[in-house]
Amino acid sequence: MKVAIEDEYFPDNRPQWDGAACYELGIKTARGRNIAIMYVGETANLKDRISKYAQNGSHLADLIHDELCLGKSLHYRFQRKDSKDDAIIMQNNLLARYDYPWNYQRNLD
8 A cells, every 4th residue: 555645744656547446545553564444435536536635625534634643644555447437336346345434324324
């Protein structure tokens, strides 16, 4: 996984892929070696979506901010897809298999 946000600073390691993708976000403690996967999502443009997580206004902004204040960092990984529909299918398959803590709306279904 690549670092998306560390110490409330957005480094220049955003993905260069600007197409459809399914992605996961994870949290890592400052001294930890493991990354806890917290969220799965899909997008038509991965580069734009990951950038939004570093800005206010994201639907996950408060959750991410709280973790960063504890000295943690946000990481991401993704799989390129041919279309947004393919990304949605992958996301839904992952949501059916795993319980992602930040995907509350889906977890309530």
